[in-house]
Amino acid sequence: MAVRLYVDQDLCISCGACIGICPDVFDWNDDEKAEVTVDPIPEDLEEEAREAQESCPTEAIKDKE
Numbered sequence: 001m002a003v004r005l006y007v008d009q010d011l012c013i014s015c016g017a018c019i020g021i022c023p024d025v026f027d028w029n030d031d032e033k034a035e036v037t038v039d040p041i042p043e044d045l046e047e048e049a050r051e052a053q054e055s056c057p058t059e060a061i062k063d064k065e
């Protein structure tokens with residue numbers, strides 16, 4: 001099944017970890033929070049995106065249901 005992620009804007013503390021690990025999937029938005037820029041995640045970026053997700057200190061990166 002395709003991986004689909006989003007960033008909970010209330011939980012993101014703008015640390016930049018996800019963008020540093022996986023800049024092809026995560027980027028800053030106008031509120032200076034991280035957001036997911038591709039949906040669904042391309043297969044070749046899934047592993048990196050999961051690594052970014054696991055590195056988020058506030059667990060702001062969630063799976064879409």
Ligand code: SF4
Nearest residue numbers: 012013015016018056
């Ligand atoms: S790792 Fe988490 S807290 Fe840090 S910028 Fe990304 S979503 Fe926000």
